[in-house]
Amino acid sequence: MEEFIKWCKARGYKFDGLEITCPPGNCGNGIYATTGFRTGKPIITLPEHDMINSALVVDLPFYKKKLAKINEKMKPMEILTMFFSFEDFEQSAWSPYLKVLPKTFDTPAFKGIDYDVNTLPLSIRKYWIDQKKEISEISEKLRHLFPELTHDKILWAWHVVNTRCIFVENEEHDNVDNSDGDTIAVIPYVDMLNHDPEKYQGVALHEKRNGRYVVQAKRQIQEGEQIFVCYGAHDNARLLVEYGFTLPQNLGAKVLIPQEVLLTLAKIAGIKLTREHEMVLEEVGLPSHLYATDEGPSWSLRTNVRVMLLEHWQMANGRWKKIIYSHDPIDDEVDQKIDEKLEIMLKELRNGVVEKTKKMPNETKWMWEEQVKVCDVAIESLEKSIKEKEEERKEEERRAEESKATEEVEKSEE
The missing domain is CATH 3.90.1410.10 (set domain protein methyltransferase, domain 1)
Known part of the structure; x- marks a missing residue:
């Protein structure tokens, strides 16, 4: 040296x-x-x-x-x-x-x-x-x-x-x-x-x-x-x-989800897909992959699920662009539906990865086990987000009821 x-x-x-x-x-x-x-x-x-x-x-x-x-x-x-x-x-x-x-x-x-x-x-x-x-x-x-x-x-x-x-x-x-x-x-x-x-x-x-x-x-x-x-x-x-090396804690871990796999997962989750949905997904061109660095499903994955939940009239004549690329907050009902479908899809994806892992030789089994961990983190983060949103909705409902009750009291006093 x-x-x-x-x-x-x-x-x-x-x-x-x-x-x-x-x-x-x-x-x-x-x-x-x-x-x-x-x-x-x-x-x-x-x-x-x-x-x-x-x-x-x-x-x-x-x-x-x-x-x-x-x-x-x-x-x-x-x-x-x-x-x-x-x-x-x-x-x-x-x-x-x-x-x-x-x-x-x-x-x-x-x-x-x-x-x-x-x-x-x-x-x-x-x-x-x-x-x-x-x-x-x-x-x-x-x-x-x-x-x-x-x-x-x-x-x-x-x-x-x-x-x-x-x-x-x-x-x-x-x-x-x-x-x-x-x-x-x-x-x-x-x-x-x-x-x-x-x-x-x-x-x-x-x-x-x-x-x-x-x-x-x-x-x-x-x-x-x-x-x-x-x-x-x-x-x-x-x-x-x-x-020729690996890292003990690697935030670069990821699970690739090709479009054909995404579509299969969506159908399992009960989403009714048409060729029109597939064409819009192809035009949007966003990846659906899971990354260890993500706090739950990425914006890209959520957007793809949102596309698959669109009605025909929302997709016709390119209307989907205004919906998908709008800066307006997503309607609570739509957001809740996305979460519901994503939770089913991610759990099904994890089950599929687990089943593949069982069949793999020891020399590559660890690669699949790392993918299972990425799925676990994504599911845990999504469930935590769903719980937090539900608590926020309940808190808003409680405040709305209190406000309504206060208004009624004030009216009765008048």
Whole structure:
């Protein structure tokens, strides 16, 4: 690590007041503050030419020569995977950095675990399919173009890029296939910042005007704190598949509810649906998912249920838009009906998830159990809200009766 720190400083990196050490739990290196940082103060800065992106790689003499022979443009992920596949740990100009990279990864793909896609929750299913496809296609392509590379080496290199890359809006390069965009870069030192979606203090910025990449403090950082960034609002299944770790208390947990599932739940709840309802739902285009961070069903889910409760005359000629997007408070009777239907739908959804959980193998059962917890929180929050609304209605009725009684007394005295 000392060699890496010297290498960074020699290249113009600035990170005074920080140290890299292994946090409790032996989960890899982390970056800690050895001094306090004020809000907005730079924590890490480095020259932009040290951002390892596709443009940097294709302009290096070694790769420029190799790519000239194949006469084919490659995509950014392919280029960065190629880079880490070829770079020699001893001879490379990036040697001190390469030596501190992990030798293995705890992702299912690296360990050779092949999940049956039907045992995965919807929240991770598509990502798993796409990840397997991408690894396979990149490995096949690179081994075809460069027979000296092995699948194991490419798998390791792909994981370096996938687990450590950072979103950066790169400039287009004539020798890069930018058809799918170019928004990834691997940035030494910065890539050692660990993930915490709740208490992260670092915000990363590419300051093109100043020609540097900066991580700033989004809030005050105390001496001794580990510094975190946020990789995204991912549930634990996504974190495991993409990065190889999970969080004990992850507010990124979610349950995806596709429209066909929503419609089925609505019918079970006794809502009479027509094709007109389905067309309006499609036009509204709001997700019905449950999130661990939500205090009960989201506005989107409630709005979808409200749409499904509309009468034909309320939907005709686009009238539904004035109803759905109005800022006027929802009529109590309608609101009560939405709550009633939602409670049935969420309990039915939970029962369905529980039944699926029972049938799942141990390796994916925990993913479904987390989804059950999300359903439980949503139902508990909804029931609490219903109870509070009922108490408010009773209190309003009591006040109305008292007011009426007072008026009658006053009239009788007159």
